[in-house]
Amino acid sequence: MTSPADLDTLSTEELRQLASRLLVETRAKQALIDKLTHEMAVLKRLKFAASSEAYSGEQQRLLFETIDADLEALSAEMEQLTAPAPAGEKRQPKRAPLPAALPRREVHHEPASTTCHCGCALQRIGEDVAEKLDYQPGVFTVERHVRGKWVCRQCETLVQAPVPPQVIDKGMPTAGLLAQVLVAKYVDHQPLYRQSGIFARAGFAIPDSTLAQWVGTCGVQLQPLVEALRAELLAESVLHADETPVAMLKPGNGKTHRAYLWSYCSTGMSPMKGVVFDFAETRAGRHAEQFLGDWRGTLVCDDYSGYKALFRQGVTEAGCMAHARRKFHELYANHKSQIAEEALKLFGALYELERQVQELDATARRELRQRLARPAADTLHAWLLAQRQRVPEGSATAKAIDYSLGRWGPLTRYLEDGAVPIDNNWVENRIRPIALGRSNWLFAGSLRAGQRAAAVMSLLHSARLNGHEVHAYMKDVLERLPSQPASRIGELLPHRWSPA
Structure with missing residues (x-):
């Protein structure tokens, strides 16, 4: 970013070039905002349109949880594109207090030092308390985050520990609860409305729409980590590839059509254990070309014709x-x-x-x-x-x-190559749990929902490949991700991760 002081040193031509570049960036950002706004309007019309009555009860709940998650994801993307609100315009969450009967565990946040910069001892004058809903399988608890307020009586300096950054800003759920929702949905294949019923039996009913909003936000926040995983996967010289059909809902007519979940993973002989899923509306070979880009290693796959264009472009074919x-x-x-x-x-x-x-x-x-x-x-x-x-x-x-x-x-x-496996069974085994789960989640509610599922499943199934307990992995990632520098995001990848 060019500072006002720097502008004084620029020539007329440099100022003209800077203005031109900023105009291009502004127009591109506005075009993306307009696209997202339109997509949100379409989703809202779909949700409240009378045509939704054409779906069965189970289909309708699955559709609505997808729409709610998509809307929340769009909102999160819009927030990243627009400037943050001024300090005086902070939105306060409007929600009912958590049930008093739930067990509570206090987490204290105090300043690192209680000595003022002027040398006087600080005195505690109060505290701010934020309650968050935590979950261990079958049991809800409440985390009370207590932030003490300390003041110097001499110079009236007020000191308070900062609010820890969170995936969902000012949100009710802890990272543990968010991890539970993601693992249940994308590993155990439990739709959100079923999870809502499970939570109700544990003592606190969470609406489907609220769970969907959490999932949508988490999908956006985890995307940079998925992109980093994809980049490291494409650094491998040998990859597996396969694809499996998944039903995707066609909005407006209550019917589904065949979409595909493409899978790309490192070999079982590689020290880098990772799998990345890519959701696409068709089985066309262009999806594999777009995912692999300029990668030119050895691809282990079946005889599907969609891969043939890759081999003409320089990718080496290995059969199964x-x-x-x-x-x-x-x-x-x-x-x-x-x-x-x-x-x-x-x-x-x-x-x-x-x-x-x-x-x-x-x-x-x-x-x-x-x-x-x-x-x-x-x-x-x-x-x-x-x-x-x-x-x-x-x-x-x-x-x-x-x-x-x-x-x-x-x-x-x-x-001819000791790094190439004899068959494609390694990637087929990565897809098998997803194929088994299709009977539970029936269909992907939208292209965006399918892409979000592919992203989250990439992290969770890669964690499995590396021998991690998936809930522990996802909980730790969601706790650390908001404060993790972009230059060190690779530390959170499943093949490098270790508990904090």
């Missing part, structure tokens, strides 16, 4: 041996095919060798693969070619063999 093996396994399981049984034995030899090299470094792994796995792969390839001449054209066996022969180069890419 498990996909090839699975086609023969289905033949054997369904028809007890002798050819399939023999194929499974040959695939099994490759996997047995792979189990032996998992604990080695990449160089030793490649050497052993070349010495032992390469001959086994050549044997499998020769067998596939021989069997293809004997099976009828168009048969299920022929299709299984053609799949392996047609992708033989990508399937055996792992033999």
